[in-house]
Amino acid sequence: MVGDYAVIAIYIAGMIGIGWVGMRLARTKSDYLVAGRRLGWFMYSGTMSAIVLGGASTIGGIGLGYTHGISGAWLVLTIGLGILALHAFFARRLVKLRVYTVSEMLDLRYGGSSTVIAGVVMWGYTLMLTVTSTLSFATVFHVLFGVSSAVGIAIGGSIVVLYSVLGGMWSITLTDIAQFVIKTIGILLVLLPMALFAVGGFDGMAQRVPPDFFDLTSIGGATIVTYVLTYGFGLLIGQDIWQRVFTARTPRVATGGGLVSGVYCLVYGFAGALIGMAAKVLYPNLGSADDAFATIVSNLLPTGVRGLVLAAALSALMSTSSGALIACSTVTTTDVLGKLRGKSGEADLKTNRITTLVLGVLAIVVAMLVNDVVSALTVAYNILVGGLLVAILGGLVWKRGTRAGALTSMVVGSVVVIISMAVHGLLANEPIYYGLGASLVCYVVVSLLTPRTDPAVLETWNERISGAQAEPAGQSS
Template identity: 25%
Template sequence: MNLEFSFLDYAIIGAYFLIVFAIGFYFARQERSSTEYFLAGRHVGWFAVGASLFASNISTEHFIGLSGTGYVSGLATGNFEWSASICLLILGWVFVPFYLKSGVFTMPEFLERRYSSASRWYLSSVSIIAYILTKISVHLFAAGILLKQVMGWDIYTSSILLVVVTGIYTIAGGMSAVIYTELIQTFILLVGAIALTWIGLDKVGGWSELVANVPEGHFEMFKPMSDPEFPWTGVIIAPYIVGIWYWCTDQSIVQRVLAAKNIDHAKSGTVMAGFLKILPVFILVLPGLIAYALQQKGLLLPGQKISPNDVYPVMVKTLLPSGFRGLVVASLLAALMASLAAVFNSASTLMTIDVYQKFRPEASEKSLVNFGRISTVVLVAVSLLWVPLVSVLSDQLYVYLQSVQGYISPPIACVFLVGLLWPRANAKGAAVVLWTGFVLGLLRFVLEVIHKSSPFTNPFLRTLIEMNFMHFAILLFIISILLLIIVSLATERPTQEKLDGMTFAYARNVDLNEDYKIERPAHRRQNLVASAILGVMLLVLWIVFF
């Protein structure tokens, strides 16, 4: 049974769309250079940077996945959220100074500066393909589940509407429109999610009743090594490998800090996002536990079995009064559109800067902006072509697509991190690591798909395939580091040009004429204090929920 929406619900949803369009077309009216269109002119303040980092990360699959996993396994999946706070601090303190001082537009461009054009082409290609094949399809699949359950929309209606609407304001306003709509979307997303959690907790009878009605261990963040989903041996390492790739090297995330006014605002934005990433455990994972307790008490769907994917939609349908329904649906739309906009804008930036400009280095600012808009139109068209496929995706394939990041992230994280820390890392080592990691990750993915339908009997293959994906990510990261060290030492040293301003040892060898590259001592101290407070908060939370 679908929700009966009141006039107030529809008014809230309509107001949300009006605000998004107003922001998009406000920025569309302004004259655009490539820096303004792709990096919002590098004048975005820390608050907008932090909100944008958070909103571009949270999408509808978080509402489905985190609440569903919370329902089945408890809070342990929240480790990926809290580890993200640490990764955001690493982004701010380790990577941001190098990214901004180098003046790059894209992450592949940074790899070319540090290693070679081959590394740039690899990351550009993998990123664009991954955005199209995994991120867009995952976002639309998750949105289809939620909007069908909550509003009765079929997958075609919801996907086409959201892709077109998001594409319009992204094409029109560029990065400025994306970031400032994400600022509004963060507020709406948080208010909607908090409202559902608060109402659900009140319905179950408070915290003590919640604890009493969920399985023992559901509030523990660290599971035994034998746990098939969240073994502590994987949880304490793997989220940081995947996190360094996603938070510190992925274009859709890093583009937000590249748009900051200066290094200080970029760092402050990452710290703010780090604080915000504490919240999903309580507003997205915890509702899964609340749903379990409500079901145990016969207050949700008595006598019926709830699929993990249906946990959040069922709570919206069952618990929310008029007005709050529209608010939560607006928050779901905000989450999806923010993530889609991030994909569209970042992929078009890659296609323009790393492909078009490479072939046409003399291209004017106007032609770069126009090509960026055309690229976004193409991405919107491709997304619409994906809709029929998304409608037949199975839950299992959704899990496969989500696990891909665990397979492609270790080699990319390795070449970025080791490249900053170790000046001896060279282009040949990076190329070997990237391609070897790609082959090994792809091999694991293909064998896993085959194994599900026709299990292997070979002990080695079974061990490789059935190994928890977090353990596999750790193994692949170690292999990548060893390969980078061995190949780099066996081949020539990098030239001085590849090291100046690109590694910690040669960090001072860089031109600091532009204002956005300069770090101010007073702001640095403020960011240090805020980072320390965030670190203490995380430590306390991990101790409390150990």
């Protein structure tokens, strides 16, 4: 595997080098957190695709294809649909707001400091997303070097933390573009065609897999709906995704680049499922579906090419991990530390770097200690969507929504989700249904029963969302 080691070494050195370049570009808070809001459509589309298509979409998506056939694509398809919906209906307005966090948007829309619960939930969600992505490094580095999980997590996590701390969003954006290119070549242009060739194409595959492997709905309607509610809707409101939207140079760039990214996600979803199906034909008796990726890469590809595809997997993991880390850092400095100081949004560049470093180290340590992060991430996603979705989207589309309605919907939705998970289990479908339903009812009823939002607050909101008001003083320092 000398050739593979060489490819991976070049890749890692490249990521660190790009991080160093990003440090030279990150001179202000705006540079560090949202890349100066200067990305064009290609960089925007590439970085958006990189962050949403992580280890779950790559290794997990192939595993779902191994188990369910083409229907296993639904996890990634719902991600693509969420990205398409976000950019078709909301991205233009988000870019015009000129904020840094979801909580800042809620404060602006409803007036006052109404978003403590939103900041706490978003912090927990972004931290657990960082931990989950960091934990996934164990698989790839075990395949490469045979090291223990802890060592693999330390290696991969340290690389991500290093380039994220150096240049913030500029480093992450530049590395994401490189990772997007590597991922496209490694997964779509190398592994997919070679896997299909090895099984005799679609005809050969059809003769050797169960008939329902070509049924797009065989994974089950309830599972598909849950994916849409959890991941599709989660992408509409996640801090890690919104922060990428804020990097767009113009609303038009965000819309066009985001729609391209959404289509790319759909293609990636089907590609992963097909690779998993090919692995099922070639290696039908794997102990775990999650081993399908590592097995087909190790056994099917020649040296050097194998290193490229493993670098593609690392790219998927690093892009999601770094995006979640910078999002967690931004929520911490803007919504948590800022609120404690009474000066939201005024953390300087040095504070942002220190916060990113501390949170990165924390994520590495937690990833080493925790085994069942899937359940922890599910809890975070359920509370995120069940508690915050209605208040956030309601604020964007319904003028009658009030601060009291938003607060009530966030509290009740979150509590109902937690109680439902305690009753039905952490991985059950019911919590997200009950949480969303309770949150929606509370938002509408309480908003209609309470006084309308202060006209001055709505006037400021309308000015910002129309693009008439420039970025507030001090925001770019």
